[in-house]
Amino acid sequence: MALLEASDVHGGYGGMNILNGVNMAIEANEIGVIVGPNGAGKSTMLKAIFGLLKVSQGEIRLRGEPITNTAPNKLVHMGMGFVPQEYNIFPSLTVQENLEMGAYIRPQNFRRMLEQIYEFFPPLLEKRRQPAGELSGGQRQMVAMGRALMVEPDVLLLDEPTAGLSPLFMNEIFERIKTINAAGVGILMVEQNAKQALAIAHKGFVLAAGQNRFTDTGEALLNDPDVAKSFLGG
Amino acid sequence: MNELVFFINNVVVSGTVSGSIYAMGAIGVTLVFSIMRFAHFAHADMMTLGAFVVLLLTTLFPEVGGVVGLPSALLLLPIAMAVTAVAAVGIDRTFYKPLRAHDVKPIVMVIASLGVTLMLQGLIRLFAGTGSESLYIAERKDIFRIELPFELASRPIVVTEPQIILFVFAIVAVVSLHLFLSRSRLGKAMRAMSDNPDLARASGINTNTIVAVTWVIAGSLAAAAGTLLSLDVAFKPDLSFFLLLPIFAAAIVGGVGHPYGAIAGGFVVGFAETLAVFNWSVLLRPIRDSFPEWLELPSNLALVGTEYKIVVPFFILVAILVWRPTGIFKGKVI
Numbered sequence: 001m002a003l004l005e006a007s008d009v010h011g012g013y014g015g016m017n018i019l020n021g022v023n024m025a026i027e028a029n030e031i032g033v034i035v036g037p038n039g040a041g042k043s044t045m046l047k048a049i050f051g052l053l054k055v056s057q058g059e060i061r062l063r064g065e066p067i068t069n070t071a072p073n074k075l076v077h078m079g080m081g082f083v084p085q086e087y088n089i090f091p092s093l094t095v096q097e098n099l100e101m102g103a104y105i106r107p108q109n110f111r112r113m114l115e116q117i118y119e120f121f122p123p124l125l126e127k128r129r130q131p132a133g134e135l136s137g138g139q140r141q142m143v144a145m146g147r148a149l150m151v152e153p154d155v156l157l158l159d160e161p162t163a164g165l166s167p168l169f170m171n172e173i174f175e176r177i178k179t180i181n182a183a184g185v186g187i188l189m190v191e192q193n194a195k196q197a198l199a200i201a202h203k204g205f206v207l208a209a210g211q212n213r214f215t216d217t218g219e220a221l222l223n224d225p226d227v228a229k230s231f232l233g234g
Numbered sequence: 235m236n237e238l239v240f241f242i243n244n245v246v247v248s249g250t251v252s253g254s255i256y257a258m259g260a261i262g263v264t265l266v267f268s269i270m271r272f273a274h275f276a277h278a279d280m281m282t283l284g285a286f287v288v289l290l291l292t293t294l295f296p297e298v299g300g301v302v303g304l305p306s307a308l309l310l311l312p313i314a315m316a317v318t319a320v321a322a323v324g325i326d327r328t329f330y331k332p333l334r335a336h337d338v339k340p341i342v343m344v345i346a347s348l349g350v351t352l353m354l355q356g357l358i359r360l361f362a363g364t365g366s367e368s369l370y371i372a373e374r375k376d377i378f379r380i381e382l383p384f385e386l387a388s389r390p391i392v393v394t395e396p397q398i399i400l401f402v403f404a405i406v407a408v409v410s411l412h413l414f415l416s417r418s419r420l421g422k423a424m425r426a427m428s429d430n431p432d433l434a435r436a437s438g439i440n441t442n443t444i445v446a447v448t449w450v451i452a453g454s455l456a457a458a459a460g461t462l463l464s465l466d467v468a469f470k471p472d473l474s475f476f477l478l479l480p481i482f483a484a485a486i487v488g489g490v491g492h493p494y495g496a497i498a499g500g501f502v503v504g505f506a507e508t509l510a511v512f513n514w515s516v517l518l519r520p521i522r523d524s525f526p527e528w529l530e531l532p533s534n535l536a537l538v539g540t541e542y543k544i545v546v547p548f549f550i551l552v553a554i555l556v557w558r559p560t561g562i563f564k565g566k567v568i
């Protein structure tokens with residue numbers, strides 16, 4: 001049974017449809033990567049899965065259980081974490097308070113998880129008393145991912161985790177994502193750096209105009225000349 | 235020396251009194267704004283409502299305070315705070331929540347709160363009449379005269395019992411609020427929601443709970459501020475009329491959405507008011523002899539007459555919106 005599965009998902013903002021029948025599925029322990037041009041509906045798809053957007057048709061299932069249009073705070077309890085593309089931290093809260101909010105629904109795990117996150121993202125330990133809004137882009141991204149990891153999710157949705165980062169930080173974040181995945185967390189992420197992302201992906205989904213254009217393993221998509229020509233810049 | 239005592243009595247004491255009241259009101263305005271993103275115009279009426287509940291209870295049990303040697307009104311205040319907190323949550327559930335569910339623009343919420351203002355004012359007048367009533371029903375207001383140990387100071391510093399209660403209460407309220415917001419899980423979640431409501435929801439924070447907690451804090455602080463003011467002066471059904479502008483000015487001066495700013499803003503507005511109506515001529519009297527002959531010292535030298543005190547917060551409001559719309563502490567620009 002797939003960990004996370006979406007079939008024929010339609011939806012959009014206030015009547016205007018952005019998603020016109022999207023299908024995707026990832027198994028436990030897999031990384032799924034969504035790529036596609038700007039405005040294809042990649043972020044919209046993640047929001048639809050996380051209940052931030054009304055799905056008008058189709059079904060989304062977590063471990064086989066239907067979760068279509070379930071409220072985000074319920075999904076967190078069911079083991080799903082989400083790191084939005086923008087506004088993904090609490091800027092006036094300190095780094096540690098951001099992480100504490102991540103563990104809001106599991107306060108008993110807070111101390112243990114906090115230690116793990118600091119071990120995983122060492123720069124955050126140093127900055128733990130600083131307001132998260134004052135950190136650099138890469139460190140903010142660590143706070144954002146750290147916050148989502150605090151509940152020990154089974155599946156993590158990441159929207160462009162490397163956007164705006166220097167190549168050095170970018171590689172570091174990709175490494176972290178691989179480590180998180182190796183620890184048993186399923187990942188569904190949107191990425192602009194398509195080649196690098198598909199290289200670590202088990203499954204790849206190329207979206208355009210709110211529909212799947214190509215769906216295959218990451219490796220197959222990377223080597224597909226059609227995909228390369230139209231979506232990976234040659 | 236007596237001039238200094240005059241200054242302390244008329245500026246330091248009364249500025250601190252108004253400042254504490256405004257601060258407690260402004261905290262509510264600012265918290266409601268930071269969580270629900272609208273200017274809650276009915277806030278001053280929640281202050282009146284709290285004081286009205288105390289008046290009602292004190293009329294029913296005028297003697298309870300005698301048991302512990304405190305004014306009955308003060309002893310009954312916690313009940314009124316609870317009643318007002320419940321009323322605030324109820325008003326939210328009945329009038330504001332359905333609008334929020336429809337994702338209306340903030341201006342619609344503001345208009346709804348104006349409606350609540352009119353409704354509360356009508357209700358209070360229906361029961362309390364239009365005259366003013368003292369909250370000291372069965373007891374007398376204690377007045378403390380502190381004699382200064384200087385030969386030249388023949389006049390005492392005058393502080394009343396309700397003023398001392400007010401100072402103590404305001405300090406306790408501010409410290410507890412600070413501890414709540416910075417230490418407790420719920421307080422942090424409140425700040426988180428103020429920062430980023432969507433992310434708060436995505437973290438599993440139940441935003442309905444946060445909204446309710448906000449109303450409980452805002453409502454009970456409003457009740458306390460309204461009651462302590464009425465205890466110092468008298469209960470008036472149109473109290474809110476004199477409070478609305480100063481508490482909004484205080485919230486904006488401090489930076490909207492910033493609780494510590496609201497406290498600072500409350501004192502800025504409170505002191506600005508008392509300094510503006512203070513008779514400066516009294517302070518100049520000792521050096522009157524050194525003035526040139528043609529300069530006659532007028533007997534009253536205040537910036538504005540007491541009856542026009544309300545223009546002071548208005549001017550502060552205009553000035554801050556022109557020069558520093560984010561307030562002292564950077565708040566959200568509205």
Ligand SMILES: Nc1ncnc2c1ncn2[C@@H]1O[C@H](COP(=O)(O)OP(=O)(O)OP(=O)(O)O)[C@@H](O)[C@H]1O
Nearest residue numbers: 013018036037038039040041042043044045085190
């Ligand atoms: N909150 C919103 N309200 C209305 N329309 C929106 C909203 N957010 C996005 N859209 C529209 O939906 C379409 C898809 O947007 P989406 O953010 O999903 O694209 P994307 O694939 O994530 O693009 P990008 O690579 O730029 O992040 C776009 O046309 C966008 O203008």
Ligand SMILES: [Mg+2]
Nearest residue numbers: 042043044085
């Ligand atoms: Mg996007």
